[in-house]
Amino acid sequence: MTSPRRNLPEIWAGLPVWAQEILLVLARVAPAVVLGFLVLRGFRIAPLLGGLLRRQAWISAVFCALIAVSVALTTGILSQERGIREGSARAADKFDLIVAAPGSEMTAMLAAVFLQPADMALLDGAIFDRIAARPEVDLAAPIAFGDSWQGAQVVGTTAPFVMHLSGDLAEGRMFETETEAIAGARVQLSLGAHFSPAHGEGHAAEDDAHGDFEYEIVGRMPLTGTPWDRALLVPVESVWSVHGLANGHDASSQDKLGPPFDPALFPGTPVILVRARSLAATYGLQAMFSQQDSMAFFPGAVLGRLHGLLGDIRKVMGVMSVLTQVLVTVGVLAGLMMLTRLIARRLALLRAIGAPRRFVFALVWSYAVVLVVAGTLLGLVIGIVAAKLISAAITAQTDILVQARPGWPEVRMAAAFVSLTSILALLPAFMTMRRNVARDLRG
Amino acid sequence: MSAATSLPEPYAQSPVDAQPGGMPLRIDGLLVQGDQGRALLSVPRLEIAEGASLSVRGPSGAGKSTFLLAIAGLLKIDSGLVRWGDHDLSAMPESGRAQFRRRWVGFVFQDHHLFEELSAADNAALPSLYAPPGLRAGIRQRGADALRRLGIDPASRRPVSSFSGGERQRIAVARALSTDPAILLADEPTANLDRDSADLLARDLVGLARTARRTLIVVTHDSALQSSTDRVIDIRDGAMLQGGGDIAAPELA
Numbered sequence A: 001m002t003s004p005r006r007n008l009p010e011i012w013a014g015l016p017v018w019a020q021e022i023l024l025v026l027a028r029v030a031p032a033v034v035l036g037f038l039v040l041r042g043f044r045i046a047p048l049l050g051g052l053l054r055r056q057a058w059i060s061a062v063f064c065a066l067i068a069v070s071v072a073l074t075t076g077i078l079s080q081e082r083g084i085r086e087g088s089a090r091a092a093d094k095f096d097l098i099v100a101a102p103g104s105e106m107t108a109m110l111a112a113v114f115l116q117p118a119d120m121a122l123l124d125g126a127i128f129d130r131i132a133a134r135p136e137v138d139l140a141a142p143i144a145f146g147d148s149w150q151g152a153q154v155v156g157t158t159a160p161f162v163m164h165l166s167g168d169l170a171e172g173r174m175f176e177t178e179t180e181a182i183a184g185a186r187v188q189l190s191l192g193a194h195f196s197p198a199h200g201e202g203h204a205a206e207d208d209a210h211g212d213f214e215y216e217i218v219g220r221m222p223l224t225g226t227p228w229d230r231a232l233l234v235p236v237e238s239v240w241s242v243h244g245l246a247n248g249h250d251a252s253s254q255d256k257l258g259p260p261f262d263p264a265l266f267p268g269t270p271v272i273l274v275r276a277r278s279l280a281a282t283y284g285l286q287a288m289f290s291q292q293d294s295m296a297f298f299p300g301a302v303l304g305r306l307h308g309l310l311g312d313i314r315k316v317m318g319v320m321s322v323l324t325q326v327l328v329t330v331g332v333l334a335g336l337m338m339l340t341r342l343i344a345r346r347l348a349l350l351r352a353i354g355a356p357r358r359f360v361f362a363l364v365w366s367y368a369v370v371l372v373v374a375g376t377l378l379g380l381v382i383g384i385v386a387a388k389l390i391s392a393a394i395t396a397q398t399d400i401l402v403q404a405r406p407g408w409p410e411v412r413m414a415a416a417f418v419s420l421t422s423i424l425a426l427l428p429a430f431m432t433m434r435r436n437v438a439r440d441l442r443g
Numbered sequence B: 001m002s003a004a005t006s007l008p009e010p011y012a013q014s015p016v017d018a019q020p021g022g023m024p025l026r027i028d029g030l031l032v033q034g035d036q037g038r039a040l041l042s043v044p045r046l047e048i049a050e051g052a053s054l055s056v057r058g059p060s061g062a063g064k065s066t067f068l069l070a071i072a073g074l075l076k077i078d079s080g081l082v083r084w085g086d087h088d089l090s091a092m093p094e095s096g097r098a099q100f101r102r103r104w105v106g107f108v109f110q111d112h113h114l115f116e117e118l119s120a121a122d123n124a125a126l127p128s129l130y131a132p133p134g135l136r137a138g139i140r141q142r143g144a145d146a147l148r149r150l151g152i153d154p155a156s157r158r159p160v161s162s163f164s165g166g167e168r169q170r171i172a173v174a175r176a177l178s179t180d181p182a183i184l185l186a187d188e189p190t191a192n193l194d195r196d197s198a199d200l201l202a203r204d205l206v207g208l209a210r211t212a213r214r215t216l217i218v219v220t221h222d223s224a225l226q227s228s229t230d231r232v233i234d235i236r237d238g239a240m241l242q243g244g245g246d247i248a249a250p251e252l253a
């Protein structure tokens, strides 16, 4: 039973999001629509407006393009920032809770989620064992990076983590021995191919450090839209073995892969990914392992801080682009005032044969508004297309799947812009209305 | 009058045409000044009966256009009286004068002043764009009728830029007639036309005014046009010469 009288905030909160968005957009275009109604009421503007646009086609196109570019700038920034935020958040999606040796959360987050090389201290087997033994823990996986192959990170981990990242494999099967590896979707190695890991990454990589140890690709993950698409995932035991360390298992189970590990034979891992059965359990674990010898944090929260920074940058750029937009519009309106001088005789003729002042006013105003509306629509399209191109470039560079799509903030911005400029457009319209008809008629 | 019977009827039946025929003009002590206070035009006294026609002539720069603009309510009147029937233009605000023009005045200019991108019919019906919805159909109808009467096919969609000078001026006349005005004002309407076109236009203009008993005031150097109006007056150096005073309507048979 709903109560018979509900107040507005409740009704608002009860609406679906899309309905709220549409109402917000409508609220922003409302001033322009009301103004249009008041200015155009009782007139048929279209034939003369069409004539005007055709006669001034080039100037109209240039004005329209100027507005479009400025609107595109704002649209692009909005859409781009959102795309980056969403893309990076998606990349962090699978990383519920990260435990690492005390240090910078940001470094650990960038290393684990975005595979950014970092020198990190190691967590020992005791800590891993304490985490893995908790009943509320669903998945505890070591993530051991440090090796590479031709720029691709070679990451030691466990089969459950691979399954957690990828769901079902796109092809092949899971690694079953220390010399088998799973390739990320964008790794240029096919099933059955062999590679030798190098110690370290980039320029510091030492190609021959690990002798002639070779992995064979036996499976491939589907595309995840994250930097993990360029990674090679190998059994964590092999990473330890290659470095001449114990491999986590005692002599009786040397060929075993994955947990449980013997804490005494666990050489260490820079990062442990933890997934708990519930959100509450995740928070509990985070508190439990934020201690002297380990730190536990939510990558999402750390990423949130980065997004805050990104948002600040976007705000600054947004203010600049809105300023650009306003300046361009003011410039265009000033141009329109000059343009109306060119058509002053025609406007004077209309006045001479009896057209009301408001008719001439409406003609000039709607001319300006048509340019603004057309420019804005064009700008939205250009902005989105530009953001898509930039997003594709970012994706190619970082492997973070960034998708720029048109969103409500852009539409709201465009609606508000149209309303604002339709108010500004009253000025040139007002100026033409006040011209001396007799003088303009003599031309 | 023989020309009258050949004209279509709608002119007399328009909803705008509250009072049949034209409107009398009375001017008393009219003075129009230029920007620096220089007297551009003075008309001590002029009375024109409704339905009468008048030619105004004079050298270039004498003030003829100024005279037309003043009696059309397009100029600020510095002193004196300009009254059309009961409408005292000299006492009206700008908006009232625009409304007066819209309702009672048809204007034809030397340069036809058409909208080049529109068709003949759209140009002729231009006032319908800002007329109240109830009057729009009537304006379109009369505009088309006037075009037909003036020998231009109202169904043609050609832009007027493709018409000859004489045709364009006739379209401008049709536009002036589309609101069934009581007053027709024309500023050198035949000046840019060749002899034949000018004669044709002069005949039509005077004929169409006279049939509906519109008051016609036309500035012209064209002696053929002058001789077909009831009266000719001269303006020289901003002053109306003899020939002012009272101008009666012609006797209609």
Ligand SMILES: Nc1ncnc2c1ncn2[C@@H]1O[C@H](COP(=O)(O)OP(=O)(O)O)[C@@H](O)[C@H]1O
Residues within 6 Å of the ligand: A439, B034, B035, B036, B040, B058, B059, B060, B061, B062, B063, B064, B065, B066, B067
């Ligand atoms: N707004 C104005 N201010 C000052 N002088 C004007 C203005 N408009 C017209 N004039 C002058 O008034 C005179 C009469 O002009 P006009 O009526 O156009 O002459 P006509 O139509 O007889 O050739 C001219 O000398 C013209 O230069």
Ligand SMILES: [Mg+2]
Residues within 6 Å of the ligand: B064, B065, B066, B187
């Ligand atoms: Mg003149």
